Amino acid sequence: MKTLATLALGAALAAGPAMADLTFPSLSYRTGPYAANGIPFADGYADYFTLLNERDGGIGGEMANVLECETAYDTERGVECYEATKGEGALVYQPLSTGITYQLIPRASADGIPIHSMGYGRTSAANGSIFEWVFNYPANYWDGASVIINYLLQENEGSLEGRKIVLLYHNSAYGREPIRTLETLAEMHGFELVQLAVDHPGQEQGNQWLQIRRERPDFVIMWGWGVMNQVAVQEAANINFPMNNFYGVWWSGAEPDVLPAGAGADGYRSLNMNALGDLPVLDDIRQYVVDAGLAAGDGTNVGSVLYVRGMYAAMLAAEAARNAQEISGETNITPAMMRDGMESLVITEERMEELGMGGVGPAFEVTCENHGGPGLALIQEWDAEAQVWVTLTDFIAPDDSVIDPLIEEDSAAYAAENNIEPRCNES
Amino acid sequence: MFYREAGDYKTSYAQDNQTFPIAFDRYRYYFVVAVGFALLPFVMTDYLANAILLPFLIYAIAAIGLNILVGYCGQVSLGTGGFMAVGAYTSYKLMTAFPWMDMVSVTLLSGLMTAIVGMAFGLPSLRIKGFYLAVATLAAQFFLVWLFNRVPWFFNYSASGQISAPERSMFGWAITGPAANPSVKYLFCLLFVFVLAWLARNLTRGSIGRQWMSIRDMDIAAEIIGVNPLRAKLSAFAVSSFYVGIAGSLFFTVYLGAVEVGASFGIQKSFLVLFMIIIGGLGSIFGSFAGAAFMVLLPVALTRIFADGFGWDTALARHIEFVIVGGLIMFFLIVEPHGLARLWALAKEKLRLWPFPY
Numbered sequence: 001m002k003t004l005a006t007l008a009l010g011a012a013l014a015a016g017p018a019m020a021d022l023t024f025p026s027l028s029y030r031t032g033p034y035a036a037n038g039i040p041f042a043d044g045y046a047d048y049f050t051l052l053n054e055r056d057g058g059i060g061g062e063m064a065n066v067l068e069c070e071t072a073y074d075t076e077r078g079v080e081c082y083e084a085t086k087g088e089g090a091l092v093y094q095p096l097s098t099g100i101t102y103q104l105i106p107r108a109s110a111d112g113i114p115i116h117s118m119g120y121g122r123t124s125a126a127n128g129s130i131f132e133w134v135f136n137y138p139a140n141y142w143d144g145a146s147v148i149i150n151y152l153l154q155e156n157e158g159s160l161e162g163r164k165i166v167l168l169y170h171n172s173a174y175g176r177e178p179i180r181t182l183e184t185l186a187e188m189h190g191f192e193l194v195q196l197a198v199d200h201p202g203q204e205q206g207n208q209w210l211q212i213r214r215e216r217p218d219f220v221i222m223w224g225w226g227v228m229n230q231v232a233v234q235e236a237a238n239i240n241f242p243m244n245n246f247y248g249v250w251w252s253g254a255e256p257d258v259l260p261a262g263a264g265a266d267g268y269r270s271l272n273m274n275a276l277g278d279l280p281v282l283d284d285i286r287q288y289v290v291d292a293g294l295a296a297g298d299g300t301n302v303g304s305v306l307y308v309r310g311m312y313a314a315m316l317a318a319e320a321a322r323n324a325q326e327i328s329g330e331t332n333i334t335p336a337m338m339r340d341g342m343e344s345l346v347i348t349e350e351r352m353e354e355l356g357m358g359g360v361g362p363a364f365e366v367t368c369e370n371h372g373g374p375g376l377a378l379i380q381e382w383d384a385e386a387q388v389w390v391t392l393t394d395f396i397a398p399d400d401s402v403i404d405p406l407i408e409e410d411s412a413a414y415a416a417e418n419n420i421e422p423r424c425n426e427s
Numbered sequence: 428m429f430y431r432e433a434g435d436y437k438t439s440y441a442q443d444n445q446t447f448p449i450a451f452d453r454y455r456y457y458f459v460v461a462v463g464f465a466l467l468p469f470v471m472t473d474y475l476a477n478a479i480l481l482p483f484l485i486y487a488i489a490a491i492g493l494n495i496l497v498g499y500c501g502q503v504s505l506g507t508g509g510f511m512a513v514g515a516y517t518s519y520k521l522m523t524a525f526p527w528m529d530m531v532s533v534t535l536l537s538g539l540m541t542a543i544v545g546m547a548f549g550l551p552s553l554r555i556k557g558f559y560l561a562v563a564t565l566a567a568q569f570f571l572v573w574l575f576n577r578v579p580w581f582f583n584y585s586a587s588g589q590i591s592a593p594e595r596s597m598f599g600w601a602i603t604g605p606a607a608n609p610s611v612k613y614l615f616c617l618l619f620v621f622v623l624a625w626l627a628r629n630l631t632r633g634s635i636g637r638q639w640m641s642i643r644d645m646d647i648a649a650e651i652i653g654v655n656p657l658r659a660k661l662s663a664f665a666v667s668s669f670y671v672g673i674a675g676s677l678f679f680t681v682y683l684g685a686v687e688v689g690a691s692f693g694i695q696k697s698f699l700v701l702f703m704i705i706i707g708g709l710g711s712i713f714g715s716f717a718g719a720a721f722m723v724l725l726p727v728a729l730t731r732i733f734a735d736g737f738g739w740d741t742a743l744a745r746h747i748e749f750v751i752v753g754g755l756i757m758f759f760l761i762v763e764p765h766g767l768a769r770l771w772a773l774a775k776e777k778l779r780l781w782p783f784p785y
Contacts, residue, residue, distance in 0.1 A: 030742030031749075039742075070730065070741040075683065075690055080478040080727060084735075087474070102589050102685045110605035122587070171576055173587035173687050180586045197576070200689045410586055417593055 021065040022058070022321055022333065024049060024314075025085040027095040032072040033201035034226030036256040037306055039297060041096055042068065044310025046296035047289045051281075052318060054288040059318050060325040062332055068296075073226070075099045082107065091338040092116050092317055098174035106418070109133045114339040116320075118313050119144070119250055119273050123177055124410035126372025128343065129422040131411065135342050135371040137316075138364055139273045139398075141223075142406060143375030144249045145178035146398035147271060148221055149185050151379050152247075160191040166212055168205075168232060169223040171197040178223055178249070184402055202228025209235040222248045229257035237264025243382075244269065250377060253389070254305040258382045266384035269392070271377045274312045274360050276305065276389055281356035285311075305389060312360055319355075320345050343368055362395050368424040375403070429778040446628055452775070463617055468610040476609030481682045483723045484616040485674050490703040490715035491627050492670025497701070498709035499631055500663035501643025502552050506545075506564035508696035509571030510668050511675025512688050513541040516581050518676040519590040522603075523583055530595050530602050530680065534619065537676035538669040544571075545668020552660045556646070568697055575688040591685035603680045612681050619677065623670060628712050630666065639663050640710075671700075706759055708768025717767035725752055 028042035029035055049064040058064055067088060069081035078100035082093065092114045095101050101121035108115050109132065116135045117125065123142050125134035152160060167182055169175030179195060186193040194215055196208045202224060209232075212220060220241065224232055229252045236246050244267045248257070253270025282303050290299040301307040324333045324341025333341070345366045352358050362376040376395035383390050415422065435450045437443040447453040467480070489507060496504050517537040521528055548567040552560050575581050582590050594604030601607040602615050630636050638659040641649035650656055679686050686692070699722060707718020726748055733744035763770050777784070 028741065030740075031745045035742075068734075068741045070734070070745045072745065075686070076482065079683065083474040083478045084731070098587075099589075099687050099690050102587070102591065102687075103683060106591070106605035106684060124586075171689055173589045176588045177586065200693065413585075417591075 048314035137373030243267035489674035514672030514675030515679035541672020549664025708766030714768030
């Protein structure tokens, strides 16, 4: 009986609607402890494609179709979403979760569908000769860690000798990613690294901040996401930790993270991989999408940090699709063509200007070997009075001499585990 | 009408003692087994296997395991997630340390390892019971998750702390890894489910099962009539953990392929499996299957109906799904506190008398 029912259910699901458009699945999370950050990103991602459809008639004449699937940041649901959407002609997956990305890397590589984990996921996927189907341009976690240290070096007359830095991280694959880089950097620059883990979902941080108080670190670096960010900023404010010495990665620096702490969050700093400001494209989105009642959310997020990042992710996907259309000469591209489009993607200042988002990210080129982009990021600071993120610096470069060998080592381990021959040698 | 016993003569003790004494029931069981083994593998799709049947089968094993401990032996456990993690990490260590080892051995050895760990954490059950034991097993849950997060040896010193299953095959068919055929993965799990369910059913009918149940019903009385509580309780912990360990191993190797201990084997997993057996029915093998089906299939079905069928906003669909699943759990617990298994038994009783109830 039960098996029959599942069979019937499966058959009903298999006969879902078939779309002829360019399909961009969005594995979003609008529920759960990470929803505060997941919603603006998903809105930005969906709205940009709606804008392309409404204003330009799609990408190269083909309408873009965003298939949203709720994961609640849960890996099992992520797998369910992947299986449910991959048959619909999905061109590229952007799961916005390092855990789900790890799940999807082998699956999508076997199915021949590219993954773009923009600034998250498996860092060593930057080595395109091993990870054929995975891209993480324009920057990855190790770049982020190095950029923070570079900025701190710059602020402290080029030396962190004898300083104490605490890494407060989400106890998951995501939070653990920067540890190896920071350990290497600690040895190089002679600072002491203290690691403090916060368990999922991150609401309990009393012990960690007690220890921070006891350790008296010079700086705290945070790798947090969702509710963990809000709690950490609040706790830091509670113990009067100097906010200027508290740095978050780009996933710990959005409006929902700092607003709950009110004035106490003033001066909190974080990385960002996309510049903010009055981008003309946002006016277009307000005009064609929000005012037309087509927005994915309620429109209040337009222009916020994560909204712009979601939009930026959508832009990179749309540009790659356009590039793929040019290469293949077909408008209705396949995932394999999409991959070729991503691998030869060139983003220039002029192109970003043309798209109405000049300077939103760095200009970069993707190559067969380098799927990771330049790794640039900037530092921003929260102004609690005006409730805006103020960009402090230009894009700062990471220390590639530290990161490249680490990427080489980790991707070689993956290649050995999975019997992968490096590509890219023939050309 | 259905399930009638008239004319169904038993001529031996063996026939009288069989699991499904009513002929109709027996044929239904054969039919389900035949569909599972002979029909479903041929219509398997990636979606059906990876999103529906694999989680259902794997959670069914975990639910049977927990049911042995909670439903049959009466020892409340909240450590299921931690024990699943033991199974998963043992599999990972075995697969990476001994690449030649076949998957059946890996899975069974993972079960055995978990049984040993489960027995160790079952020791407090000799002194404490009820809520206090639940708290002690909760400690196991947190300790094990902490251990696998903390000691890098368990995840082979990988940078992210994730473990991922390398590809392994049997008889030329890949079972783990992305290249594995969904039918093969399904059959591999189904085989374990079939053997383990059959074993559990017969264990609980036999003398060990009767010892467990006497401990559950009244441990002092059981001790007076000669049941050794040490042996009964520890054997329940061992068998239960063996099942849960196998479920954790399959969960990692065949189903997900890469896991992170905090996200996959956290406290919410313990509660999920506990809900499965409470809704399915404590002390029932069928209830374990029904509960696993309820908790795995219902959310997926509701998402597909609301989000894909009606085109609702995905967040709204998810919230409605919470409401419906929560409401149904309360409804079942009020209307039928003994779970889906009891409903099924009542339906069978009614069908036996139908159409002439008295």
